Amino acid sequence: MSASPVIEAEGVGRRFGARTVLQDVSFRVEPGEVFAIVGPDGAGKTTLLQMLAAILRPSLGSCRVLGEDVRKRPDRVQARVGYMSQGFSLYDRLTVAENIAFAAGIRDVPKEALVARKAKLVAMAGLERFQDRREGALSGGMRKKLALCANLIHEPPLLILDEPSLGVDPLSRRELWRILEAARAEGRSIVFATSYMDEADASDRVLLLRDGRPLALGTPSDLRKTARAHVYSVGTDAPELAEAALTRLPDVLSFQRRSAGEVRVQLRTAGVPPDIGPDFRDLKPVEPTMEDVFTVASAPAEPIAVSQTAVRSPSQEILIAAEHVTQRFGDFVAVDDVSLRIAAGEVLGLLGPNGAGKTTLIRILCGLLAPSEGRAAVAGYDVARQSEKVRSSIGYVSQKFSLFTDLTAEENLIFFARAYGVPSPEMKTRIAWACEHAGVPPSEAGLVRNLSSAVRQRLALACAILHRPKVLFLDEPTSGVDPLSRFRFWRMIAGLAADGVAVIVSTHYLEEATYCDRLGLMMDGRMIALGTLQALMADLGLTDLRVEDVFLGFIARERGQAAAA
């Protein structure tokens, strides 16, 4: 029995009306296997998972899950799998214990078994102390862990998880995976969608999806083999010059600065080292990561011109100055005594778990919220007393890209230009300028809601810079966007910084920290570390560049200090 596959998908696909959102997907999942589905927003991950859970009927191909045809016997599949949808799928007015009891009740878990299973799961999720707390009052990470517990209570042979760690802080993410490891050790199969490449790397097999089609399928090591000789490491003492040289090469897909002396490059053609001239020490092929695999596999047929950016020169003009800024909401301290100074042309990355105070800090600096204590000036204006002037000199891209989805790209641009008071005669040139700087294709037609998330993200950036702001705030602008588009987006940000714009970016992708000049780590409202990545690493005595380790290192140190005090 155990030899028969858990999932057999043959040419599975789904159409919504005339639109095909997924096609030609074929794979098998064996018992006990951990199977990752990786791809940017709109790749078809959720659609595929819903079809596997038999709650969406496939329009193409055939699919058997746990030996049952999902078309003919969806009820049997639904009854036996565990399915965790994206976002929060539990009842916020019910407590932790009640949510688990409900999940057990509708899934025929015998009363005797429930007590023991619940105790085990709740302990593993670290939720024992919160059993009587309402789900809505838990942190994002805890809610996700609880949802997982609710889906494990009936001990399903197959777990289907839709981006389980989306928006979860690194610490909770580790705990989530500890629970999943235990489930796997019990022989359960896990199929999950993710945009975290390290999660894909730790899986048995990976399916890469893009625009509704499979890009690659295999074990992480097999996939890495396909990208081998496409990825090089450049040792250099002048990373800016090396990056400028790489920008000029059409074969370069993307690159990331790994440290002060190293730049990592992904190339279109295998085995041809990039010709970057004299500005490097050594050049060697390196083992690709899953992220590299995705970048190489999704390389467009035609080279895309990567925007040229002038080498940034440090500026003395301070555009953001915050001194001892504190924000209280009743007893709750959302931002606690934060001070920072950001110069023109500088990019500051703001990292921290959900609820760390990143968004509140950004709102204060945007002049949307007067701080309870301390003062802050943006572009020379006081955020509390001159908020009107602050707002007209900043650009803001929110997490959700506040675009009008029922308007076209052009209509959005014109609306925002008018809203910012761009004079009519200048409108055309200004929109063209913003589109060029944000990488929006000039001929982008159709309603915004039909655009891919990568294009939406660039359009939101274009709308935010129409009035040529001196300061730019980006609140998690790259979540759900594929690596190549993210690289291009960061090049745009670098270009704007080179023009003298000061940028604050908050992000969940820790690897994006390498694109920033300085990093600010936030926790519980406090800025627990602020400095260049190198300085932070040196502070912790780390040599291997893993931003997650830096982040966790500072959290551990902070907790240690709190415990000692």
Add this chain to the structure above:
Amino acid sequence: MKPARVLAFTRKEVLEIVRDPITVSVALFMPLVILFLFGYALSFDVENAPLIIVDHDKSAASRALSDQFLNTTYFRLVSAPDDERVAEHALMQGRARAVLSIPPDFGRRLARGEAAPVEFLVDGTYASTAAIVSAYGRAIMYAFPNGTLQLPVQPEVRVWYNPQLRSRDFIVPGLFAVILMAFPPLLTALAVSREKELGTIAQIYASPLTKPEFIIGKLLPYAAIAALQLAVVLATGFLWFKIPMHGSLGLLVALGLLYVLCTVSIGLLISTLVRTQVAAMLVTLVVTLMPSFLFSGFIYPIFTMPAFFQAYSAKIPTMYFVNISRGIVMRGAGLAELWTNVAVLVVYTVVVLTLATLLLKKRIG
């Protein structure tokens, strides 16, 4: 069908409802608002109709006739000018609804035993009020001077069931039907569409819970709330408005429970068809509240409607409970008289619940 699963589902639903005090209080408060609003404001009784009397005769007889009008609660005197033109002007302005004009020789003609014509002008703008005002006026004049009607045919008209023709006694039992059609389904439709909007329904889809279990699990708690609403409106109707009860309260409560089961089922059916709470609210209002006011016989009798609208009214369950409620409360009717209405409600409920179960998709999209 596993009772344990239904129970787990109902339990969860009850916890959610109880923890949302705003919903619970709105659910109990809104029916009362409507009941008080219509119970007090809506009245077809004509009382204190503004009257102008133009008395050209100024005799004892003419004063006696005037007094006959003003001694009732139906009329009140606005003014008593000497000039008809003043009276007509007031009628046109809407300051008066009727004008009684007594000619100069009224008293003399009456004393001689001759016919004595009297003019009674009624503002016909509000057709139904005008009919009542003219009927009152005619009745007062026929009974003049000695309080007996002198006609060759002696009709003995008796009004049964509501001899004082108090319109509140007729409106409030009708309101029971309208209110219990308006609010219980609204709450139910919102509860299911909320799960769709928040995405919590996904874990219901991916579970062994069957469609009938889902429908019954949702139906029970909302039917309980509807039963509570039934209790609140009945108590207010009988204890506050003191509507006289001529029939069996037990029968009214039993059939009321059947009716709310029917209306909650309509809410469930709507919620299986729409995706968002806004859509659920709009569809419910259009499907339940609006036709209940117009096509239930609550205000406008159905038997006077054109055939097409009579047929349309027959499709809306409100009409059947208006019949049941008024039948029991006002006429003291029992099952023997009302069974057709009851049968329709039973069939209606079964059909709606079956449809809801069939149309519910345990799938996305």
